Amino acid sequence: MDDMEKVGNSSCNDGVLLRMGLNDNKAGMQGLDKEKINKIIMEATKGSRFYENELKKDQQVNQRIEKMMQLKEKITEQQLLKAQLQVDKLVIELEQSRNLSSTIVHIDMDAFYAAVEMRDCPELKEKPVAVGSMSMLSTSNYHARRFGVRAAMPGFIAKKLCPHLTIVPLNFEKYSKVSKEVREILTEYDPNFMPMGLDEAYLNITEHLEERLRWPEDKRRFFFKTESRTEEDKDVTNMSAKFNEGGYSSSPVLFEDNTPLMDDHPEQRDRSVENSVIFGTSAEEVVKEIRFRIEQKTQLTASAGIAPNIMLAKMCSDRNKPNGQCRIPPERRAVLDFLKDLPIRKVPGIGKVTEKMLKALGIVTCSELYQQRALLSLLFSEASWRNFLDISLGLGATHLEKDGERKSMSTERTFSEINTAEDQYNLCQELCRDLAQELQKEGLKGKTVTLKLKNVNFEVKTRASTVLSSVSTEEEIFAVAKDLLGTEIDSIAPHPLRIRLMGVRVSGFLSEEEKKYQQKSITSFLKSGKEIGFLRLQPGKSNQEYFTKNSETSPRGSFFDKKRAARQLSRENLSPNETVGKQLFHDRKSSANVVEETKKVTKLQNSNMCKIFTCPVCFEEQSSNNLEELNRHIDECLSGTLVKDTMEISKNDNSRENTLNFLPQFKNENVDECQKNKPDQLAGTDQSASISDNSTSSSTEKFSQVISDKPHRERQPSNLSDIARNVCMKQCLFPKRISQDNEDHFEKTEHAEETSSSCFFEAKGDSVLVCPVCNSEQKTTSLVSFNRHVDVCLNKGLIKELTEKKDFPSKTYNMENSNTVGGLSRGQQCTNPSQGAKRSGLRASQSVSKKAKSSNSKHTIEMFFK
């Protein structure tokens, strides 16, 4: 927010602590000093799940730094010199393009929310105040800041820092109203001004300055407000003085400022009428006028920066806050002087991570940033180091670009732990509902739906799916989101997902042009059923292939989504005892859908307005005046056909199924090619690690998964394959190098047992693999042979399972009685829900680990979710 100091760590070693505490201390006598503040924060923080996650993130940053430093070591003098030349060539170009002709202003309301609340509640005026909740504060007044109370700090910690703190809840409507009042003023100086949130804005006053020169004096005259809005606010002057008890002044005390309003036109002050003031024509005067007017109108103060570009203006407004302003004259020298000792952390776009990384290179100030430009060009991405260069030269945008079209829309919610699938689905649907409503307000439809989850350990993950036709309604979005959610629930089943946040986002919006085009093309596509018929009848090309090929252009198309949905269903049918609730949930939903669909269809058929299309899947004529209806029909049709077809195909080759189930192939459109081209890399490929002992039937294999996942379609009760697949889906089965620079938040390599609830397999050798079924070591020369072993093993297990345990009670399943099922299931299914998820999960993971180690396993297995 506006005037909050960026909180950064100023020394390398104590990142997490300082990050959450104070960087500097403006504390007066009434406040706390930095040490006390950090101590209190630490006491309130340590041991919490939140803190553990902060530590983890910090370690990841440290690893990034380490990697960067290694890279740095390898840089030769030659390379550096060459880089220096190249960068300096660019510097000359940039220098030549320097544009100092614009006058950009950044306006920043002081402690905005808190100030509004204080204005409206005189009781608060001399107290430390924060706005937000016990969970999270949005801002605090300057009094509270002396105690270390800051934006983005949870209220309960703020209370420990400052027991007298008054926390007032957010009232956005009020802030919006005030913000609007301010904007009404700003627009007079730049009708194209750019608001950044409720409390900040950029203005380009270049034109205004020109015009202003021709203005009569009266147009620059403003009157003090003499009447108060309310009875109790009669004495505006007095109130302002009290309000700014922090030692900072406000109008009319503004005149006592170090920078008097009339400084560049002192003669005009004499001619000012009583109760009015005339502002000059300089940029400073304009900005003082703006601030004066803002305060007169809203009783709130603002800080401002004036500079030749946006970046400088922003940094400038920070300099004299609160209730101050600062200008960088449009001269190169002045710009560079301003930057000289400026900490890079003050630069917009440089956050705590970048700060830390640069600090590791000995860069703290902007001039140091410039000095290291050659090195930076070798260590960072093009975009990054160019940005660094711009920063260190003081270059930035000199005009305000209109906001482009929105690129995404999302909604997310934090809550106390939710861990039942039913609640999660309901919540998801609710989010979709809210989002759909907002989307429709703006008439937007998007092709990508992203689900965001944060588990109770604060680990965040997102899962996205892009569908062929764009979505905007609750039902459409939820159809995609629930699959994503189902996949996640599956992936750690039978452990519950324990989440504290869920979010849904829609992106990939169509532009207006694309919207029209799409309508047309779909219309014509549907009219010509023949083309599809041709493809369908082509010898050697099954329907599946046709659709698979198509979905390659959109790899995460609805077809694959359905597969995921199918998998979800299958899992839930695995253990009837445990998943009754979920099944009910599903049944309820699907029957509701049927009813709904039926209604719609009859409604459509009764309509005279509808057009007739040929469904490209079932070839039946469909009457509809609504493309969405048709899409839905086609979707249903598509999944029906696919399931039917794959049933027939896989009947002929049941023996293959178990192998197939080891294919986590959702992302892998062409297993054959993958196998051929980079067999050695299979292990390392993300999510698409696949094993196939046959390079000719991948298509068939893929689809057999669909059938095997459909429990309600006479699927074989193959717990094993599901278990195995689940593990595969976790990318755990085969040797996977844990990526060093981009670690999955949900994977742990080192301290999973102590600090996290993640699940992973890590292979430390390549030639010895532990069979996930029989748990024995297999020396293999190729993944193919290993796969064959697993295949055989799996079949054995299946047979045993079928003969001995027809009713597989996964609820009471435990690893002791499942030698044949072995390691894999232990990793994934050791749960015993009735025993309290936390401990049993952890214990199981430890015992698995122990066992793995004792048997000299090359794999280590950790559990998901304590």
Add this chain to the structure above:
DNA sequence: CGGATCGAC
């Protein structure tokens, strides 16, 4: 394209 991260308000 999907997923994670960073940064801003």
Add this chain to the structure above:
DNA sequence: CTATGTCGATCCG
């Protein structure tokens, strides 16, 4: 007890 919500950009695979 109790650590936000939304958005865009970027990087990497």
